[in-house]
Amino acid sequence: MNVFVTGGAGYIGSVCVEELIKAGHQVTVYDNLSEGHRSAVDSRAKFILGHPEKENDLRNAVLSTKPEAILHFAASTLVGESMTDPGKYFHNNVCNGLTLLNAAVEAGVKKFVFSSTCATYGPPDKVPMTEDLPQRPINPYGESKLMFEKMLNWYHQVHKLEFVAFRYFNAAGASEQFGEHHRIETHLIPNILKVPLGQSKQCDIYGTDYPTPDGTCIRDYIHIIDLAQAHMLALAPGKQGFYNLGNGDGYSVRQVIEMCEKVSGTKIPAIEKPRRPGDPPKLVAGADKAIRELGWKPQYPKLQDIVTTAWNWHKQHPNGYSD
Numbered sequence: 572m573n574v575f576v577t578g579g580a581g582y583i584g585s586v587c588v589e590e591l592i593k594a595g596h597q598v599t600v601y602d603n604l605s606e607g608h609r610s611a612v613d614s615r616a617k618f619i620l621g622h623p624e625k626e627n628d629l630r631n632a633v634l635s636t637k638p639e640a641i642l643h644f645a646a647s648t649l650v651g652e653s654m655t656d657p658g659k660y661f662h663n664n665v666c667n668g669l670t671l672l673n674a675a676v677e678a679g680v681k682k683f684v685f686s687s688t689c690a691t692y693g694p695p696d697k698v699p700m701t702e703d704l705p706q707r708p709i710n711p712y713g714e715s716k717l718m719f720e721k722m723l724n725w726y727h728q729v730h731k732l733e734f735v736a737f738r739y740f741n742a743a744g745a746s747e748q749f750g751e752h753h754r755i756e757t758h759l760i761p762n763i764l765k766v767p768l769g770q771s772k773q774c775d776i777y778g779t780d781y782p783t784p785d786g787t788c789i790r791d792y793i794h795i796i797d798l799a800q801a802h803m804l805a806l807a808p809g810k811q812g813f814y815n816l817g818n819g820d821g822y823s824v825r826q827v828i829e830m831c832e833k834v835s836g837t838k839i840p841a842i843e844k845p846r847r848p849g850d851p852p853k854l855v856a857g858a859d860k861a862i863r864e865l866g867w868k869p870q871y872p873k874l875q876d877i878v879t880t881a882w883n884w885h886k887q888h889p890n891g892y893s894d
């Protein structure tokens with residue numbers, strides 16, 4: 572298929588582009604490089620540099636590409652930042668998203684695949700979390716993603732735009748070529764791995780008084796190659812709706828630190844800090860729907876394998892991408 576990928580220079584998008592190309596698709600990446608890296612874009616993809624302030628650039632890029640499918644990864648993505656700068660999140664994730672949706676309809680796109688998040692649920696009434704749980708986000712990031720989900724649903728009803736919206740849990744790991752490099756890193760695993768890389772003396776634990784067995788937050792870590800595979804399956808005609816993507820296993824911050832110690836063979840000191848605003852205590856996926864309806868089968872469900880691929884990539888690229 573001819574596939575247009577927004578945010579394809581970012582962490583998850585870069586690996587998805589790699590997998591799309593491996594599967595024989597023709598790929599155009601649109602990214603403003605606000606977070607992503609030019610060298611994270613597979614050299615076989617066409618690259619269009621977006622401009623953050625020029626709405627028409629995005630529309631023109633879609634219309635000139637005439638894609639059959641759009642994969643929409645581009646977003647502002649940080650829970651913590653959204654609690655201090657909500658406007659950035661509503662502008663980029665909702666307003667810019669709407670421009671893209673309108674362009675998709677104008678261009679007659681057959682399938683729209685959206686990177687949503689488990690942060691749309693807020694603290695759940697039960698875990699594992701299934702798609703039918705109420706969505707009550709507790710941070711502007713999650714709210715902005717929920718708003719886009721709702722727009723997408725209406726565009727499906729009114730314009731017949733077929734979509735799959737994936738609610739990812741915590742993306743982690745790396746492919747051999749592409750990995751995680753955010754200019755300001757807030758994510759847990761890459762921050763912990765800075766210690767064995769010799770770039771930090773210790774890692775931070777945000778909150779030790781959560782209602783969890785060891786007092787630290789629990790998350791469900793999912794390998795980005797497994798996320799990418801779900802996107803391939805979503806491209807099949809007739810696939811439509813909202814799907815969780817996670818492994819169904821929750822790990823606390825302390826357990827993740829222990830796993831990083833085991834994989835890297837290095838003792839990792841941790842400093843206990845206050846809670847980070849906007850963090851729910853425990854998020855664990857029920858992803859049976861994706862397994863059942865899309866035929867999704869995660870290849871790297873074990874935390875040890877996820878951390879090992881991340882560690883291998885960081886050892887090869889201690890300073891991340893050069894640009």
Ligand SMILES: NC(=O)c1ccc[n+]([C@@H]2O[C@H](COP(=O)([O-])OP(=O)(O)OC[C@H]3O[C@@H](n4cnc5c(N)ncnc54)[C@H](O)[C@@H]3O)[C@@H](O)[C@H]2O)c1
Binds near residue numbers: 581584602645
């Ligand atoms: N990382 C996770 O654990 C996680 C979990 C749930 C959902 N998600 C979602 O997955 C998607 C990808 O996340 P990621 O971790 O790869 O983030 P990322 O920041 O690495 O990638 C996002 C990319 O989008 C680009 N971008 C942002 N705004 C843009 C705009 N207006 N125009 C063009 N390009 C723009 C950035 O430059 C970057 O390359 C996001 O939508 C995020 O909300 C991520």
Ligand SMILES: O=c1ccn([C@@H]2O[C@H](COP(=O)(O)OP(=O)(O)O[C@H]3O[C@H](CO)[C@H](O)[C@H](O)[C@H]3O)[C@@H](O)[C@H]2O)c(=O)[nH]1
Binds near residue numbers: 758763788854
């Ligand atoms: O140095 C750190 C970094 C994080 N944490 C904690 O580790 C957990 C995971 O934090 P991340 O920042 O790695 O991930 P989040 O769960 O905050 O967010 C990720 O998953 C969300 C869904 O839950 C969103 O979709 C978001 O885009 C994505 O970054 C949280 O409890 C956080 O407080 C620490 O203790 N120390």
